[in-house]
Amino acid sequence: MVRNPLSDSSNKYLRKFRKWPHSPYKTFWHHNFGQHQAMQILVQAATATSPLPSSNDNLNMPSLLSTLIHSFKTYNCDPTPNAYYFLIKTLSRTSRLHEIPLVLDQLERVEKFETPEFMFGYLIRDYGRAGKFQEAIDLFYRIPKFRCVPTICSLNLLLSVLCRNRECLKLVPLILLKSRGMNIRIEESTFGVLIKGLCRYNRVGYAIEMLYCMIEDGYHLDDKICSLIVSSFCDQNDLTFKEALGVWGDMKKFGFCPRMMDYSNLIRFLGKKEKGRDAMGILNQMKEDGIKPDIVCYTMVLSAVVAEGNYVKAHELFDELLVLGLVPDIYTYNVYINCLCKEDNVEEALKMVSSMEDLGCNSNVVTYNTLLASLCEAGELSRARGLLKEMKMKRIELNLHTYRIMLDGLVCKAEITEACSLLDEMLEKCLYPRSSTIYNIIYEMCQKGLVTEALELMEKFSAKSFPPGARAWEALLLNSGAKLSYSEAILADLVKAN
Template sequence: MVIRPSSLRSKFLRKHRKWPTSAYSYKWQQTFIQNQALQTLKQSAAATPQEKENNDRPHHLFSAHVHSFTSYNCDPTPEAYHFVIKTLAKTSQVHHIPRVLDRIEFAEKFETPEYILAQLIKIYGFAGRIGDAIDLFCRIPKFRCVPSVYSLNSLLYVLCRSSESLKLVPEMLLKCQVMNIRLEVSSFRVLITALCRIGKIGYAIQMLNYMINDGYGLDARCCSLILSSLCEEKDLALSNFEVLSFLEAIKKMGFTPSMMDYSDVIRFLVKEGRGLDALDALCQMKVEGIKPDIVCYTMVLHGIIAKGDYGKADELFDELLVLGLVPDVYTYNVYINGLCKQNNVEAGLNMISSMEELGCKPNLITYNLLLKAVNKIGEISQAKELMTKMNLKGVGVNSQTYRIMLDGLFHKGDVDEACVLMEEILDKQLC
């Protein structure tokens, strides 16, 4: 025989004379009461002026926490303790937090959410209490919480903020093995970022190898970070040897460089006087389907001109125009510098007209480059006309402009005019 639910409900009513209470209804009521208690705590947590003067805020806050939940006849929630901890941290009362932690550990029964403890580890770290951060990480199981890589990363982030505390990382990595916490990609990122920041690029590369050997795939963010750090490395012997070889090694493992990665490499190669290698990197970008931007072309153009390969420079400038890239004033300045180095002053002067037609306004560097080239070939009158044109265009001269003109006048032997120009420099206080 099938017993209907209505029959069971009628039987319960005859026996108990009241409606049955569902577990869902009880849980909802309990949650509502606890939320009310938390709101009461937040309202009473605001210290009065007298309490602030007496520095009694921690005692007031903790008493309010206990009283608010006792008055509602319910147990404190993890969110309530989280609010107390955040408030103490915000009011620079971190030294009172251990009292709160002791109550969570010994008086409460709930399972403490890991995010509360992970955030507290960072609070301790930012307050310079590294020892307390490590101690809290090791005590996590006592708060009825299973530690994971989430809290480990918080601790690693704290330890990696300074070279002194970074020395404690190996010990904590051994500790996390005892606690059955396995490093994840996010953990390796924290460590590699810290090593790159303090210039330990070799160790960062080793850490990347450990990550791969540990069964994780190649992480693009870590590769880009190490590559960028290598390009900024001040040890030229290390960086010259490593940059291109490291790039080739990670490409073989499946890394696909981005526009930014190639920009870093090109900038490094140009800075080291390896303009032709920078041109090869630019060509490799195009082979891999990455369209170089005007910044990449400008850097390579600068590197090629510095090597004196003006034929390749002309080809490269024509190429960027064919690709539809719009040269900016930096690109034009680099190209004009190449023309001036070839004593092709006329072509350089014509470039000013081309710039203006395309809406690119020549700047002071543009005119100074041309003035230097014009004075070098002894065309003082043309240099004066160019300087007059500068003033008409609203391009203000600087001390370098006057030095260029003085060099030209002395080279020509026009000492009287040089003295007049020197008086003008003194009047403008440009010495």
């Protein structure tokens, strides 16, 4: 016999042993379903308002916070952290940061769940992007009120935001002090954030002090941070070469393992200071650490050694890089040719030009300028003219430095006619000589009785809106005698006055 499931005995049995199923509205499944449906309503409301973030109609629409509260209340469930996170992201993305304080008040005073820290990190970053630095600081201090324990992650994010603004750097020390009261202990990552911010705004000295504080606190040196400091003080030239080498040595002593780029930066820094011997020392350290220097490193060291005047060591370096199998480029050849010219060994320099071109490395304007300067200084104008013709045959464009070298050489030998011809060529290219060169040319022209030609030359400069300088007019007036007409003298006085 089949028992009626709705009989009195069965009902008594179920009531007695509490086997009657719970209401479906109290199940875990339905709770999740309700939250999901409420979330869908919120997403639809956000989608409807997000396309018009700058429209005036958007201000009249119902607040998304009201939509969140109503939707979850409709399905008899509590709002979730993800719902608030979605709301904050939507308001931030649609440039409605003015509505976020209401959301935070609701989150602090009404909700009971533990708010995830990543929500505040997202908002701090967006406040920073919008330039609302004080709001970001206030939110950081307010994190414990949201039933959330702030960690180093929030602190680092806030410091990173502040360090991107020069004016906010002065607020960092106070925040670090207050973070101690929030039981946040500064870690290695925090030092990294601070050092990056200081280097960004050329505060390399403070960054180095921060590095030493990091060492004193027993933290391990991060190679990226050390590389950043090396790159910063090499680019900004705030340190002397002794201070730079001292910092470099301390970092290596405490575990810094430099890479090729770090060595290159330091060698470039020493090259700017013309400290060839110290650059050689860094090059040797590089080889001792098992890093093979490339041709760029050798070229920079070679340039520093030449600038220091140690030509014997320069020859040794050039031979060494060839033995190591490195292929010199045009920059290496130009440095070595400059070394030969400084030794007054122009013949060897010319042979080097021929050899490099045979090896497929074509000379450039820097190569010829170096040779021209050496020949003009030695008074060998005929050979300099030959090099100038060679440049034009090779279609190497003459630059301002080329013309100035040749002009000074011609004026030194009183070759005024040729100098004026070269000067006309310069003016056609809108290239202008030094004022001292113009003065010398005008003076020599007046000494040779070429006053009218000198005045014509001055008029050419005036036509090009290039002021030849007061000394040139003075030379023209003082050396012309009575050959200037009254009107020309008046013109000269006016130009000199201007």
